Amino acid sequence: MSHTIRKKDKLLARVRRIVGQMEAVVRALEAQADCGEVLQRIVAARGAMNGLMSEVLEDHVRQHVLDPRSIKAADRERFADDLTSLVRTYLK
Numbered sequence: 001m002s003h004t005i006r007k008k009d010k011l012l013a014r015v016r017r018i019v020g021q022m023e024a025v026v027r028a029l030e031a032q033a034d035c036g037e038v039l040q041r042i043v044a045a046r047g048a049m050n051g052l053m054s055e056v057l058e059d060h061v062r063q064h065v066l067d068p069r070s071i072k073a074a075d076r077e078r079f080a081d082d083l084t085s086l087v088r089t090y091l092k
Helices: 008-030 035-066 073-091
Strands: none
């Protein structure tokens, strides 16, 4: 069972909060809010997205890279390469 399935409700709740934060950015832009207020809303949404990414990434590492019961030794290097690629893409 995937770790994202086990924590589905928790992850979906986080995503829904992020959607709400992005909707707040849209409303602020539509209302021509002060740029400081718009930036503050963007920073909050970005922080929430980073938190979501961090949680899924940590669970991925623990389940697919560190846990010898969940993957074969031969697949461990592939998972590590996939993870490295994902992090590089995320950090761009």
